Amino acid sequence: MTVYLALKHKLPSEILPRFFAKVIRARLVSTYCHGGIVIDDVLYESTFEKGVSSRQFSFAQDGWDLYHVTNLDNQDVMQRFTSVLNRPYDWFSLLAFVVPWRASVAQWFYCFELCWYLMYGTSPHHRVTPESLLIGVLNANKNRPVGMVY
Numbered sequence: 124m125t126v127y128l129a130l131k132h133k134l135p136s137e138i139l140p141r142f143f144a145k146v147i148r149a150r151l152v153s154t155y156c157h158g159g160i161v162i163d164d165v166l167y168e169s170t171f172e173k174g175v176s177s178r179q180f181s182f183a184q185d186g187w188d189l190y191h192v193t194n195l196d197n198q199d200v201m202q203r204f205t206s207v208l209n210r211p212y213d214w215f216s217l218l219a220f221v222v223p224w225r226a227s228v229a230q231w232f233y234c235f236e237l238c239w240y241l242m243y244g245t246s247p248h249h250r251v252t253p254e255s256l257l258i259g260v261l262n263a264n265k266n267r268p269v270g271m272v273y
Contacts, residue, residue: 124162126195128238128260130253131157133186143171155253158234160204160241161189162197167204169237175210192242194263200241207232207240 132154135141144156159168166180182189213231232240235251242259249255 124197126192126197126200127161127189128192128256129159129161129166130155130188131186132188151252153253158238158253160200160238169212169232169234171212174212175207175232175237190260192260192263203241203244
């Protein structure tokens, strides 16, 4: 089965989620406001409301860019996801984008941290952005080691 990094560029229609998505995009200087991993028709993500969870995903769904990750085994990703299912959203870690030091709660994940964990099997020790995930996908697809990306 194919594994995709899914990055959302379309803003939500609801007022409060739309506001937070705009803040995230502005702070990260990114087109993307949310991320997850897609396998088959399932999106594995971390949201403020549900923490680490999954939901149905349609490949025809508007507002997402999908990047095929060639070096991932879906069973490894599923095993990692199961190990962190229902963990809380790491809102505390978002402070790392405001203050000059890394703040985090171990085993909590914001969306891009969860993508990193599902892709590499390690909790990140740096700020994870959509672009750092994309660099990892590009390197993996070229069969290069990922290393640390900031």
